[in-house]
Amino acid sequence: MPPNSRSSLWDLLSAGDRWSGRSLLGVDASVALGDLVQGSSLGGRIEELSGRSVLVTTKDQLTAALACIELDGIARRLVLCPPDLAPEHIPFVTKTAAVDAVVSDSPAPEAGAPDVGCFVTCSPRIAPADASRNGRERTEWVLLTSGTSGLPKMVAHSLTALTGAMVGAKPPETPVIWSTFYDIRRYGGMQIFLRALLGGASLVLSSAHESVGDFLIRAGASGVTHISGTPSHWFRALMSPSARQIAPRYVRLSGEIATQAILDNLRAFYHEAKIVHAFASTEAGVAFEVGDGLMGFPASLIGQGGGEVEMKVEDGSLRIRSARIALRYLGGQTEVIADQDGFVDTGDMVELRGDRYYFVGRRDGTINVGGLKVHPEEVEAVINRHPGVQMSLVRARKNPITGSIVIADIVAKSEPGAAGVPVQTDAVKNEILETCRRALAAHKVPTVIRFVPSLPVSPSGKLARFNA
């Protein structure tokens, strides 16, 4: 049944009894969906959460998943905290999303949790509860992504948009068991969560506290048939002695640019599997999937009108228009998701070579290190604090393991009285690196520092960030 804008996740699961015979499998506990129909992970307290803006801040993905299933259609808004959300950003998130209830898997509010008067504990131990559900909310789902200012960007979606890529999918002929290396509170993981729920599958959830090897053993023991992750996740999987513990029929890559090397290696390793790489972003939704085993995407995808997703290339970047794009950003920012024609500028620069487009970087210079965004300005600000630095440019260098790594080009200051000779010693480099290590997360610290005589500047006087 195609979801319409009035159907909640619960309605969609109830249509045609999609509850029975499948489970959500976490690292410490599992829940049969059939049990959820007769009970509640929230102690039956969904009435209290009716019409509220609910912050879902659980340690475990399983409890977050259960809360989403129960609260879609009941809560006004579900704000999903990713596991790495910095505690100091919680007040900002709470205020921006007008949060008036908190769902957590702790028995009581922990230090730093917002005090909004309504606190509900979510547990994988399903308690018997009255199954009546009276809410008819069109719940807004809020996913967080990293913003340039350091504060998270809060992207609001409807369930209809989030499930847009699953509409019309044929039910599988043989049972499907999904898994993902992603956290389901990120867009990529959320897609797999919803895909599994609406596609009649079970889902094996990952855990940040579990090694890649242990996760693969658990996924294999559960008979996973479909599995998704970033190219970085897949590199780690292929270097694990447990890589052969899974025998998937379908392997999906998204979240970073898939290189030919990783596609070829996955095909060689899991030769029974269909290898698919997908392009999606939190704002633009799922745009396309490529299953021909080649990196990039066919040029024929561009300019096709009338389909569910329209794509065009303008000023070198990929633009997407579809019913899958996000509703808006929360908060008072002026930034809009789509232009007046409804196209989202992904900021991903593409280049046409032959009959295929290839991704060549980000217009704003944002660097994706294994799925973690790095804004070059933040790193440059730290580097520029060093007294020996005149200016710096932080940029991406391609890397097979994490997609990109951070490198820095530095124009050194001349020592006073040294006849204009800039000081470019290893000692200066090491001092700069030490400053970066103290001030920045490990993935933001430049891997390589180079001294250069000058840096490219655009006609507007800004550092030229994009150089494909």
Next chain:
Amino acid sequence: MSVRSTIITQFEQVIKEQNKQVPTLSDDLVLLESDLDSLCFAIIVARLEDALGVDPFSAAEDVDFPVTLKDFIKFYEDAAK
């Protein structure tokens, strides 16, 4: 410097820089079961490309990825031939 010693030096350097706890760099060390994360491998691979002029992870086709340190060294020795 041999491929082996270049690799060992880079591992030692990155372990130190990233404050990782890796007991000994023995041949049978299972790389993913060490404390080294994706970022550590990304840095090691980038620096080895600069030092040895090869990046077998980007070039590899139909070759199993290295699991142990011994595999890793052979992966680079084969690529550098």
